[in-house]
Amino acid sequence: MPTPRCQYRNATGRQCASLAGDRTSGLCLRHAANAPASSPDFREALTRDAYDFQRPQGVNNSLGVLYNLLAEGRISPRRASVLAYISSLLLRTLPAIDYDNEHYTYNDAEPDEQAPAESAVAAEQQPVPPGKDPLPATAAEFAAAVLDRHKPN
Numbered sequence: 001m002p003t004p005r006c007q008y009r010n011a012t013g014r015q016c017a018s019l020a021g022d023r024t025s026g027l028c029l030r031h032a033a034n035a036p037a038s039s040p041d042f043r044e045a046l047t048r049d050a051y052d053f054q055r056p057q058g059v060n061n062s063l064g065v066l067y068n069l070l071a072e073g074r075i076s077p078r079r080a081s082v083l084a085y086i087s088s089l090l091l092r093t094l095p096a097i098d099y100d101n102e103h104y105t106y107n108d109a110e111p112d113e114q115a116p117a118e119s120a121v122a123a124e125q126q127p128v129p130p131g132k133d134p135l136p137a138t139a140a141e142f143a144a145a146v147l148d149r150h151k152p153n
């Protein structure tokens with residue numbers, strides 16, 4: 001059985017002409033060395049007791065799992081800090097959701113023609129919890145905030 005060709009394709013779709021020396025990845029040795037390391041999937045562990053992140057206890061449980069993964073060296077500090085940041089955003093939006101549920105009723109079956117405009121205005125006017133900065137308004141600001149707050153040492 002002949003050695004198959006490297007499965008790497010460049011941006012224009014042209015397949016690498018080298019032989020696939022690395023049988024696991026199906027890539028030549030050069031492309032196998034450059035391929036990103038497969039990152040383990042911790043989704044199951046991180047979401048097992050997270051209650052879909054709809055309760056503070058669930059976010060707390062997920063952060064506890066994240067802590068253990070980081071302490072055991074099984075997840076990169078960078079990945080962990082991004083996940084922790086997303087967790088903090090999930091946590092911070094829970095009071096806003098409570099406020100929303102308390103003050104507004106959504107009727108999915110028969111939408112009121114005036115409701116969308118009203119709820120859009122209400123969403124903008126939702127109070128920020130005491131001691132919290134407002135969430136970044138744009139994706140660029142969001143990314144800048146993550147990178148600024150979680151610079152690796």
Ligand SMILES: [Zn+2]
Pocket residue numbers: 006007008016017018027028029030031
């Ligand atoms: Zn190759």
